[in-house]
Amino acid sequence: MTTLTSVPQAASAAPVAEPPARFRDLLASEWIKMRSLRSTRWTLVFIALFVVGSSAVASLADLDNLAKSGSDAPRVREFLCFDACPAAGYMTLMLVAGSIGAVTVVSEYSSGLIRTTSVAVPARHSVVLAKAVVVAAVWTVVGAIISTGAFLVSQAILSERHAGVSITHPGVARAMVASTLVAPVCALVGLGLGALIRHTAASMVATLFTLLMLPTLFSQSRQWSADINHMMVVSAWKRLVQSWEEIPGSSLIRDATVSGSWAVYALWPLIAVALAVVVVRHRDV
Amino acid sequence: MIEVNELTKRYGSKTAVDHLSFTVRPGQVTGFLGPNGAGKTTTLRMILGLDAPTGGGATVSGVPFRSHPRGLRHVGALLDANQVHGGRSAVAHLSALARSNGIPLRRVDEVLQEVGLADAATRRIGGFSLGMKQRLGIATALLGDPPVLMFDEPVNGMDPEGVLWMRRLFRRLAAEGRTVFLSSHLMSEMENTADRLVVIGRGRLIAAESVQDFAARGTRLSVVVGTQQAAELAAVLTAAGAAVEPEGSAGAEKLAVTGLPADRIAALAFENRILLNELTTRTASLEEAFMELTADSVEYLAGQPR
Numbered sequence: 001m002t003t004l005t006s007v008p009q010a011a012s013a014a015p016v017a018e019p020p021a022r023f024r025d026l027l028a029s030e031w032i033k034m035r036s037l038r039s040t041r042w043t044l045v046f047i048a049l050f051v052v053g054s055s056a057v058a059s060l061a062d063l064d065n066l067a068k069s070g071s072d073a074p075r076v077r078e079f080l081c082f083d084a085c086p087a088a089g090y091m092t093l094m095l096v097a098g099s100i101g102a103v104t105v106v107s108e109y110s111s112g113l114i115r116t117t118s119v120a121v122p123a124r125h126s127v128v129l130a131k132a133v134v135v136a137a138v139w140t141v142v143g144a145i146i147s148t149g150a151f152l153v154s155q156a157i158l159s160e161r162h163a164g165v166s167i168t169h170p171g172v173a174r175a176m177v178a179s180t181l182v183a184p185v186c187a188l189v190g191l192g193l194g195a196l197i198r199h200t201a202a203s204m205v206a207t208l209f210t211l212l213m214l215p216t217l218f219s220q221s222r223q224w225s226a227d228i229n230h231m232m233v234v235s236a237w238k239r240l241v242q243s244w245e246e247i248p249g250s251s252l253i254r255d256a257t258v259s260g261s262w263a264v265y266a267l268w269p270l271i272a273v274a275l276a277v278v279v280v281r282h283r284d285v
Numbered sequence: 286m287i288e289v290n291e292l293t294k295r296y297g298s299k300t301a302v303d304h305l306s307f308t309v310r311p312g313q314v315t316g317f318l319g320p321n322g323a324g325k326t327t328t329l330r331m332i333l334g335l336d337a338p339t340g341g342g343a344t345v346s347g348v349p350f351r352s353h354p355r356g357l358r359h360v361g362a363l364l365d366a367n368q369v370h371g372g373r374s375a376v377a378h379l380s381a382l383a384r385s386n387g388i389p390l391r392r393v394d395e396v397l398q399e400v401g402l403a404d405a406a407t408r409r410i411g412g413f414s415l416g417m418k419q420r421l422g423i424a425t426a427l428l429g430d431p432p433v434l435m436f437d438e439p440v441n442g443m444d445p446e447g448v449l450w451m452r453r454l455f456r457r458l459a460a461e462g463r464t465v466f467l468s469s470h471l472m473s474e475m476e477n478t479a480d481r482l483v484v485i486g487r488g489r490l491i492a493a494e495s496v497q498d499f500a501a502r503g504t505r506l507s508v509v510v511g512t513q514q515a516a517e518l519a520a521v522l523t524a525a526g527a528a529v530e531p532e533g534s535a536g537a538e539k540l541a542v543t544g545l546p547a548d549r550i551a552a553l554a555f556e557n558r559i560l561l562n563e564l565t566t567r568t569a570s571l572e573e574a575f576m577e578l579t580a581d582s583v584e585y586l587a588g589q590p591r
Binding site for chain 1: 330333334335336337350351352353354355356357358360362364365367368369370371372373374377378380381382384385386387425
């Protein structure tokens with residue numbers, strides 16, 4: 001091509017020296033996106049208060065039971081640390097984490113922002129990965145705050161009857177880790193489904209169905225059905241926060257194993273994010 | 286420079302873009318014209334790698350756009366001003382984009398200043414007018430100071446002052462040696478902004494040439510002559526090799542003459558002692574040329590049984 005003589009060539013129009021494409025720039029970008037939405041912030045505060053509150057309610061109810069039954073603290077202690085992990089609170093957390101995880105991706109599609117993003121970052125699978133990392137990090141922090149808060153509140157209440165346990169009590173640390181990680185696990189499952197489905201309402205329904213309704217379709221009464229049930233995130237969480245062991249031979253159905261439940265925690269988000277990455281790379285936006 | 290080569294996109298049995306080839310050169314504003322549904326946006330999306338072509342390809346500065354891991358320093362694009370998240374402020378939106386490309390955040394203030402949104406920087410985008418969103422979209426495109434810029438219908442929703450500002454901006458960007466590619470379905474907009482035109486209809490190339498050449502190949506140059514001696518003049522002009530047609534309503538005594546320039550017509554009339562009371566050269570407007578050329582390829586004609 002001939003050089004333009006009549007038009008002064010601005011330095012800016014010449015090929016620019018470009019800094020290397022760094023993944024941490026994408027992380028910073030996704031972090032700005034997440035923290036700049038007020039609705040997300042409020043949702044996180046609300047869900048944290050809700051779970052901690054539901055743990056307080058469960059603990060108060062047990063305190064009441066202990067008072068009525070004439071406190072036999074040591075015998076019920078195993079069960080009482082369950083008050084730090086109330087199912088109603090944590091299932092709501094799963095619901096919220098899954099939905100917000102889905103929204104992180106779907107809101108880009110529904111607003112069309114994904115096109116602006118894809119022009120800025122043509123390596124769009126990297127964007128999905130960056131989103132996954134930020135979502136996982138944020139929900140791990142939120143999950144840790146929630147599980148710690150719920151534990152401290154429940155034990156403070158129960159210690160009134162000397163029914164509290166310490167974090168070193170067998171199974172308690174595991175329950176805390178499992179309750180912390182259930183939030184990022186669900187958020188990543190939601191993110192993956194959001195990237196696959198791209199439609200707000202549909203991905204929301206799919207996420208909630210997968211996380212909370214699907215497990216109820218597989219009863220614990222038959223082995224094959226129980227085996228499928230044990231592959232669900234909510235079942236894995238229940239198994240991991242359960243600090244007592246099943247009495248051997250008490251049931252014909254094998255209980256979920258602890259290691260199997262950790263594997264469930266790892267595989268769901270891994271598969272969801274991997275599918276999202278593959279699909280986003282190949283699909284038109 | 287943008288090079289499009291045999292680009293084709295089919296959705297099922299419908300062909301949106303059909304073996305389209307053209308080149309957009311740097312240092313000029315190139316208009317991308319076509320009726321609604323002609324395939325302009327689809328073409329832009331394929332150039333940007335958002336949609337995969339069914340056939341053919343497109344390169345920006347010699348390489349497919351998707352081969353860049355980060356894009357803002359290579360191409361600035363405004364496809365649709367509404368492709369933003371209404372819940373964020375302008376500054377958060379631009380900061381996230383800048384950060385993803387390793388662009389220093391002071392550049393965000395610079396582009397907001399440049400497009401006149403500095404005062405609205407911290408307001409939620411959801412409350413912006415379409416004109417403000419267009420300005421934000423242009424700010425996004427300028428963020429990486431790229432050599433190639435693409436805008437899809439950028440003047441939609443702009444007030445007259447904004448349109449004027451935008452025209453000057455496009456001229457300036459081109460004068461800086463950048464490639465400026467501008468789509469519109471409004472011919473009049475291009476008349477004032479573009480140097481060259483790429484015109485498509487039903488996904489096919491209709492013309493790729495300078496604005497002047499395009500206008501000239503539309504309706505042929507004609508001269509309107511008004512006289513009391515219309516019949517006499519018509520005979521003289523026809524004898525001189527012109528095509529003459531009565532113009533306007535009957536009895537208006539006007540003739541539309543093609544094939545002879547105005548000065549020649551005046552000389553002939555003078556020689557034949559015919560008094561003229563009007564002599565007007567009519568250049569085909571770009572709008573007419575556009576309508577004429579795309580008439581066959583309009584996708585959605587009003588009042589047509591479907």
